[in-house]
Amino acid sequence: MQKTGSVNSKSKREVVVEYRHGDRYVLRDLQYEYLPELTRTGTGKKGRKGKLVRLHNIQTLHYARLLDLIRLAELRNYDLKGYRELFCFLYRYWSCCLTDDPDEALRQMIELNAGFKEPLSEKEVIRATKSAEKAWKARNDAKANEEARKKGYPGAGYNLKNSTIIRWLDITPEEQRYLQTIIDANEKRRRKRERDRARTGELRRGQGAKTREEYLEEQRERTEDKAWQLQKAMERHPDATNKQLAMMLQISVRRVQQLKRLIKN
Template sequence: MQMTDFCDHLYNESTDGYIQILKLDDENNSGERTIKIYNTKNDGLRDIVEELHKKEDVFLAPNTMYIPKRRVENIRQFRALFQDIDCESMGLEKAETVYMIWIMHYEGKIPKPTMVTDSGRGVHLYWRIQNAPFGALNTWQELQDYIYYNLKHLGADKKATDGARVLRLPGTINSKCDANCEVLYIDNDVEYSMYELREEYLNYKPKTHQLKMQQTKKIDNKVISNRFFNSYSLHMERANDLETLCRLRKYEMTGYRNMAVHCFAYWKGIYVRDNYELENIVIEFNNAFTEPLKETEVQAVLRCIPKAIDKFIAYEQGLRSGERKRVSKGMRDKEGYWYKNETLIDKLGITSKEQKYMKTIIGLDEKYDRKNEKRRADRRNENGLTNKQQELQDLKNKVESMKDQGYSLRSIAKDLNISLGKVQRVLKK
């Protein structure tokens, strides 16, 4: 019943994609534990979890994948926000921790969980959401980090802020403490919208507020909802730009490898919080170079990333929680690694031709070229005419139509409130 209730809460007929379940088996002769992986669609999920009832160390990924390979970049649907609270490490009892979480909800600091499970040594929290595609990653990550930031004093695990994270399945056993994992609380009447949660908890304001703030020069801590990028989505697009750059150069990055690996690891780390998974992604990226960096050099880069991500979360979520932050024009006051476009273009040797394929890493010349191109496009409609040309064309159509109906040129001029000479000129064109 517990396993069925858990599955029914997260997955229904709207579920699309693969749900992954992991079962850690006993140690082999070399002392390593093997992993049995199940990938199933929603209609086969309950049969698998029944098979795993009362088994040890079983984990499930709340979000689904579009292919049977569990990675953030493969997410098909976001089904829930979640947190892994290791309260015992903080000297807190589970009941005490859940009580404190509910108090925080009543104080308006976090949304009310829709499900709470006992993980053996702590509790797992779930907030069921209206399913959303991979394109909602930055919103999901912002909300996930917001909840983590507000619960880390209770033992929230930063690794569990990863979109491809697995959590212990209720109805199974945690072998580390020989304890049953079970559902403690469930509310099937609540399903959140991520965008409503963002408006309520992430301190967003429309972009017009930014213009007003600049005009009045008043200090405000509201997070600006830029229609292009915010801090989270910017990092994701920068990682995509870097991969585009490597493809353009056919991965001939000699002279730029260290900077490329450093930036890629950090930008990817904003979303991939599992250090082991991030390491694999970065190593794959480095190995694609025609001359890869040495493994020791890659590991040196990776060692700096977790602390930088901690600083990024603290800064961004502090801002969303209403803390006053000072940011200079060069963004030197922001936490984490922030590079201006000019710096990236210089450090990576990006040419003006390569910038034309980028979304975010562009210089002033390319920026102005795009603005001018947009203005030129905006000046012409679907007929290829400017506003003035379209007005004249519409006027000519009216004049010709009235003339065909037998109106004299003078009466046309009078009815359209224009001069006789203009009517004559229009007909000559």
Template sequence: MYELREEYLNYKPRTHQLQMQQVKKIDTKVISNRFFNSYSLHMERANDLETLCRLREYNMTGYRNMAVHCYAYWKGIYIRDNYELENMVIEFNNAFTEPLNETEVQAVLRCIPKAIDKFIAYEQGIRSGERKRVSKGMRDKEGYWYKNETLIDRLGITSKEQRHMKTIIGIDEKYDRNNKRRRDERRNENGLTKKQQELLDLKNKVESMKEQGHSLRTIAKDLSISLGKVQRVLKK
């Protein structure tokens, strides 16, 4: 895909002002869009990391190495052009209020390709049926698989910051979101629970029948409710 893009569209990866040693060998392997959950998870985590940097106004001092490491790996999962990935990582690092130096960034970039290749082989092995997915723990998975607790600890992510993220969240934030979702699911498009909607519908019927001249006793009989309930509904 990348070779065709360069040959027929005359495309060249954009360079960055910081000229670091270029990666001459271009890896032309492309990840299939069938990399469902694992693929989308890595993309969302990269987005979460960018969100974290924006929240901190790119003051990542104390967390720069881990941030650059994760960003390079997560982005590299679906950017299979090493030169393009390098420029993207350099740009990400240069946005920090105190960027890592060139040697430190290159050290991170050197360890990323092998981990990405292991991730690809692991995922392809699962989809071909040659391997079984590891469901417990991260040790036997290929590539870098950090638990949320590890990322939160190593990046110093606060509870407030987690509210702005999609995937890097702790147990408390997860529970809060699940509870909120359950509350929202119990309400209809009007923001009412089933019971509240039933009471509103009953009130509308009672008021409509009363406007048509029906007595309260007649309304109660027709709607199969008590006279007292009719009176209570009209008072609300």
């Protein structure tokens, strides 16, 4: 790690530090706040660390995909005729993967279906999405995973590409702008261009700090976005503790408490 004031050997630029806020964290506290509690599997420390990080990344992805489904339903005003079975199937599968609780995943999926403008009957939606739970069980079965890998798949269960999900649900480029993870290459490039433009703008302003107005506007947008994510997480997981909500949103428990007060007001 290079020190502030030194020169980066690759870019030949001076190394600077940007402070987002004055909060300080202890590494061990971050572990307890964000990472799931896991039992040791295997023997080496290196192996355990790799599995822990991989599990956390997968959980984050599944949660983000669930949020994207909800956001997409909202964008379409829950008028999902022609896509209801797919929405419920994906929600049930990803919820199983996230919670490891098929009963809770089923309950949430039924709740999602009930919010559609034209919901399916409960019996119909349970039957139409039954394979989602079956795939989740296979995903956790060593033999099923071994057989899937022999056939050239990453593993058992559904390993869906973004392009497949976008095609199934006919997600438009405009809708993708409001999603976190279900986006295509064009949307990724558009976001990169925006980041590059923002980075270029910062470089043009030199090493000076952002104006107070720019900083406050950026913080307001970030807060509103996190508050929206928290509200949706609370609706989908009404019994979740602050610590569990913090893990889902990758923020601190203290931040969850602050956002809850903001939502109430």
